[in-house]
Amino acid sequence: xxxxxxxxxxxxxxxxxxxxxxxxxxxxxxxxxxxxxxxxxxxxxxxxxxxxxxxxxxxxxxxxxxxxxxxxxxxxxxxxxxxxxxxxxxxxxxxxxxxxxxxxxxxxxxxxxxxxxxxxxxxxxxxxxxxxxxxxxxxxxxxxxxxxxxxxxxxxxxxxxxxxxxxxxxxxxxxxxxxxxxxxxxxxxxxxxxxx
Numbered sequence: 001x002x003x004x005x006x007x008x009x010x011x012x013x014x015x016x017x018x019x020x021x022x023x024x025x026x027x028x029x030x031x032x033x034x035x036x037x038x039x040x041x042x043x044x045x046x047x048x049x050x051x052x053x054x055x056x057x058x059x060x061x062x063x064x065x066x067x068x069x070x071x072x073x074x075x076x077x078x079x080x081x082x083x084x085x086x087x088x089x090x091x092x093x094x095x096x097x098x099x100x101x102x103x104x105x106x107x108x109x110x111x112x113x114x115x116x117x118x119x120x121x122x123x124x125x126x127x128x129x130x131x132x133x134x135x136x137x138x139x140x141x142x143x144x145x146x147x148x149x150x151x152x153x154x155x156x157x158x159x160x161x162x163x164x165x166x167x168x169x170x171x172x173x174x175x176x177x178x179x180x181x182x183x184x185x186x187x188x189x190x191x192x193x194x195x196x
Contacts, residue, residue: 034155036049041148053083059086081162139181143178150175
């Protein structure tokens with residue numbers, strides 16, 4: 001079974017469709033971090049993110065079993081597109097029911113908190129991340145989305161372009177303008193970012 005870890009996504013899918021359940025487990029483990037991070041970044045609620053994450057992989061399994069899946073592009077892009085659609089469906093349902101919840105942006109900052117050198121370094125890093133999150137909220141929605149997908153979800157610009165239905169050049173342009181706008185905001189508001 002260990003050889004499954006070295007197989008491509010398409011090989012794992014083929015094995016799963018032949019009855020190898022371990023191949024699906026390998027696929028889920030391969031992408032669960034990126035998919036969950038993406039969902040959490042948007043919904044900003046861990047319980048809701050858990051639900052949508054589970055729905056996403058249920059839909060992935062159902063689609064694979066039904067034979068509808070076409071090998072177009074990367075598997076991760078397809079999974080993120082399913083997650084994206086489920087998030088949109090959820091927001092539409094909440095809007096209809098009038099149950100839109102509060103958004104906790106601070107949870108996103110913890111996604112990148114992997115290196116802890118000391119208590120002081122950790123505090124400085126958290127303050128820097130909080131400052132960055134506050135500045136990101138001042139950007140136009142499209143620019144903010146690209147920065148978060150790139151920085152917090154570690155998606156490539158190709159993946160971001162596919163996920164947001166724009167060209168790679170548009171995704172790169174949005175990132176470029178986001179950086180320009182962040183610099184302008186920092187300069188105009190005379191903000192001093194914390195340094196180590």
